[in-house]
Amino acid sequence: MKALLETHLALWKHRSSQKEFAQQASDITSSLLKQGGSDFSYDGVTCPACGNICVVRVEPDYDYADGESYLSGVYAEQLHCYFCGLKLDTYEALTFCGCKWPIGVRI
Ligand SMILES: [Zn+2]
Helix, strand or coil, rough: CCCHHHHHHHHHHHCCCCHHHHHHHHHHHHHHCCCCCCCEEEEEEEECCCCCCCEEEEEEEEEECCCCCEEEEEEEEEECCCCCEEEEEHHHHHHHHHCCCCCCCCC
16 A cells, blocks of 8 residues: 555656646546536545545435435545546455545535
């Protein structure tokens, strides 16, 4: 896991000298953060590899009681950093990187 983060940090160091690349990554990130659907939303967190803002796709978790559903929490599903290219989509990896959910509900 540590090696993976170091690889992406090195990638970002290499890419950060390209202005257009950084600009593009920043555009994608901010437009994704404005998006959201009825069954998921995006949250920005600090990338565990390069320290830029990366996008975490979060999904609400519902519980059922008395025939009705209610929102019981929000869980991270996938982390994607457009700056260094880091992509995490397992619970173990997300937890390792400090993406601990549930977080504040904002859906
Ligand atoms: Zn990153």
